[in-house]
Amino acid sequence: MKTTLLLGVIFFAFAQFSSAEGDIAINDAWVREVPPGSSVSAIYMTIQSNGDEDDKLVSMSSKAAESAELHTSKVDSNGVATMEMIEVLDIPSNNSIDFQPGGMHIMLIGLKESLVGKDSVNLKLVFEKAGEVMIEVPVKKGQEGGHKHHH
Amino acid sequence: MKRRNLFKILIGMLVIIILLWGIILYVYLDQNNKSDYYGIVYEREAPEFTLTDQDGSKVSLSDFKDKLVLIFFGYTHCPDICPMTMSVMNNVVDQLGDQADQVQVVFVTVDPERDTQEKLKSYVPYYNENFIGLTGTPEEIDKVADDYNIFYSKEEVESSSEYLMGHNSSVLLITPDGEILMKYPQNRMDPASIAGDIESIL
Numbered sequence: 001m002k003t004t005l006l007l008g009v010i011f012f013a014f015a016q017f018s019s020a021e022g023d024i025a026i027n028d029a030w031v032r033e034v035p036p037g038s039s040v041s042a043i044y045m046t047i048q049s050n051g052d053e054d055d056k057l058v059s060m061s062s063k064a065a066e067s068a069e070l071h072t073s074k075v076d077s078n079g080v081a082t083m084e085m086i087e088v089l090d091i092p093s094n095n096s097i098d099f100q101p102g103g104m105h106i107m108l109i110g111l112k113e114s115l116v117g118k119d120s121v122n123l124k125l126v127f128e129k130a131g132e133v134m135i136e137v138p139v140k141k142g143q144e145g146g147h148k149h150h151h
Numbered sequence: 152m153k154r155r156n157l158f159k160i161l162i163g164m165l166v167i168i169i170l171l172w173g174i175i176l177y178v179y180l181d182q183n184n185k186s187d188y189y190g191i192v193y194e195r196e197a198p199e200f201t202l203t204d205q206d207g208s209k210v211s212l213s214d215f216k217d218k219l220v221l222i223f224f225g226y227t228h229c230p231d232i233c234p235m236t237m238s239v240m241n242n243v244v245d246q247l248g249d250q251a252d253q254v255q256v257v258f259v260t261v262d263p264e265r266d267t268q269e270k271l272k273s274y275v276p277y278y279n280e281n282f283i284g285l286t287g288t289p290e291e292i293d294k295v296a297d298d299y300n301i302f303y304s305k306e307e308v309e310s311s312s313e314y315l316m317g318h319n320s321s322v323l324l325i326t327p328d329g330e331i332l333m334k335y336p337q338n339r340m341d342p343a344s345i346a347g348d349i350e351s352i353l
């Protein structure tokens with residue numbers, strides 16, 4: 001009984017730091033604070049799949065923006081940066097996928113209000129098997145100080 | 152006996168030739184590598200331009216005669232690469248301390264349709280109040296981008312946003328005497344290293 005309680009407390013403590021919804025956990029999510037008047041921003045995070053089954057991220061939305069899309073930034077050999085939209089993202093079993101500056105991100109389009117001074121935005125991710133995952137994504141200033149690209 | 156001497160002389164000459172060759176090669180390679188810079192050495196004259204800043208004033212490159220200019224072409228409806236780059240620039244300036252007032256960061260929009268003077272006024276100073284944002288007519292922007300070899304294009308994508316832009320996202324470093332000395336592509340965006348380059352130039 002005591003052990004169960006202890007496990008429960010530990011589980012609860014961990015639940016504060018990551019949002020685990022069945023086999024999918026979303027870690028280290030943050031949304032970039034952008035200048036007032038900006039209509040777009042980007043959410044970064046790590047999607048951790050703990051399941052034995054492959055899954056797919058099929059759609060997403062946020063109350064903070066008119067729409068949310070999965071994008072990836074690319075820079076070609078001539079230095080030209082573009083963004084591509086990803087319709088469906090495969091989430092292989094027992095794997096983690098990094099969304100990070102300069103790479104994959106969830107683009108918020110049509111921000112309803114400025115992110116400056118806001119604590120967080122809500123985000124709903126819809127997975128084919130794991131279903132809906134709701135998280136609160138903290139607003140942070142971009143700290144581009146020597147982050148490493150993993151290409 | 153004589154043959155032996157000739158052989159020795161030949162060997163001696165061969166050794167000298169190889170040595171000389173080595174020295175020449177060393178000097179040549181050393182010159183090619185003279186840059187210990189972090190950025191990619193570009194060395195081209197920086198073309199003059201005149202555009203409009205976030206306060207509505209006309210701004211020309213020649214206004215920054217005594218300054219080192221970091222110039223970057225982007226657009227404000229860009230959620231990822233452009234804010235990253237602006238943050239990096241702010242970080243670079245931070246690391247320069249007292250030397251920061253010898254550096255001018257300039258953001259030029261490649262999306263003049265949406266990036267009006269007012270739009271730049273809320274965007275650029277957010278990153279650093281000393282940064283300058285420039286816009287102009289589509290023709291003016293086209294000319295400057297072309298002069299600076301900056302490719303950009305409107306990307307009609309299946310996105311909810313009106314449109315996205317593809318654009319060259321390298322930062323160019325212009326020395327106080329008007330030379331584009333270096334380029335910093337997105338994979339060379341370490342603020343401390345860029346600041347190091349600037350310190351060794353100034």
Ligand SMILES: [Cu+2]
Binds near residue numbers: 071083105106230
């Ligand atoms: Cu995007």
